[in-house]
Structure formats: structure tokens, C-alpha cells
Amino acid sequence: MDEIESLYFAAFHGPPLYESREAARSFAQLYGWLLPRPDLVTVFSRTRQGAELAGIAYGHPWRWAEQSDEWAAQLRERLGESAASLEGRFAVYLLAVDPGYRGKGLGRLLLRSALEAAGAERAWLITRDEQTPAMALYTAEGWVPVGQGPDTPNGRPGLVLIKG
Numbered sequence: 001m002d003e004i005e006s007l008y009f010a011a012f013h014g015p016p017l018y019e020s021r022e023a024a025r026s027f028a029q030l031y032g033w034l035l036p037r038p039d040l041v042t043v044f045s046r047t048r049q050g051a052e053l054a055g056i057a058y059g060h061p062w063r064w065a066e067q068s069d070e071w072a073a074q075l076r077e078r079l080g081e082s083a084a085s086l087e088g089r090f091a092v093y094l095l096a097v098d099p100g101y102r103g104k105g106l107g108r109l110l111l112r113s114a115l116e117a118a119g120a121e122r123a124w125l126i127t128r129d130e131q132t133p134a135m136a137l138y139t140a141e142g143w144v145p146v147g148q149g150p151d152t153p154n155g156r157p158g159l160v161l162i163k164g
């Protein structure tokens, strides 16, 4: 979890995202909660020396019946009729690559590998509704918008993307 917090902070605190240490901590905590799930899929890459995480992607299949928190309730409400299309899809919770290892194909590899390891032909994720490098990656990989979800740290509703 400490490693995830460090990687998250390194990946998200600089421009154009400017996320806080607190956000990194929350994400690491979320990973801790998800860890006992037998269907959690995590793929990661370590630095050449093996000392640190260079990138990570993780998620699990989404079942509305398991979701009881406020965030999921808002997701369902904002998606409206499209909410049903998330059922059973692999939910990508996090994709992050350390700034020192970007632009070499690692983000694409991690994203593809997570879906492959999960055996997922259908997936979804939520991202900022902005022209970020992540959005460019998702578009290039064939992800398409299906609606809006809870606000992202830019204060605007996140964009929910699906693949397959």
C-alpha cells in the first residue's frame, strides 16, 4: 500500500492533474480494502533495479449488488439508464505510470495486460473529462464515453468510458 501511495503521488501530483498527497493516501487505502477480493486483478511493472513500482493497473469485475457507498450511488444516478451497461464489466480502478517511465508504451501495456489477465472482453473506467494523456490513451485504445459519473478532482463530473 505504501508503494501504491508513492506511485500514485508521483503520477498524479504534477501537471496537468495536481492531485494531493491525501488523494494518494485514499487510493492506497482503497487498494487495501479491495485486496481480499479473489477477483482483484493487479498488474504492475518494477524499475530495472526492482526497487520501486514503475507502473500499475488494477481492478475487478463490477457488480452493482455489491456497491453500497455514496460514490457508487452517485455513479448510478448520473449514468441513468446507462448504469446497467456497467454490470459485469471489469472496472479499471487505477492506471498510473511513474513520470520517469512514460512515453515508452508502459501505460498501454499495463492497461491491455490488466484486461487480458482478467479475461475481460468488456470493461469500464472513469476519468477526467479533459484532454489528458490518459484520455488520449483510452481513445487510441478504443474506449468510448457512455455518460458522466461523480466529480473528479478538477471539480467536474468524470467521464465514464467503456470498452467492448
Ligand SMILES: CC(C)(COP(=O)(O)OP(=O)(O)OC[C@H]1O[C@@H](n2cnc3c(N)ncnc32)[C@H](O)[C@@H]1OP(=O)(O)O)[C@@H](O)C(=O)NCCC(=O)NCCS
Binding pocket: 011, 012, 095, 096, 097, 098, 101, 102, 103, 104, 105, 106, 107, 108, 109, 126, 127, 128, 132, 133, 134, 135, 136, 137, 138, 140
Ligand atoms: C496515462 C498514463 C498511464 C500513460 O502512460 P505512458 O506509459 O506514458 O503511456 P504510453 O507510452 O503507453 O502511451 C500510450 C498512448 O497514450 C497516449 N499518450 C501518452 N502520453 C501522452 C501525452 N503526454 N500526450 C498525449 N498523448 C499521450 C498516446 O496515445 C500514446 O500512444 P502513442 O505512443 O502510440 O502515440 C500516464 O501518463 C500517467 O500515469 N498519467 C497520470 C495518471 C493518470 O492520468 N492515470 C489515468 C487516470 S484515469
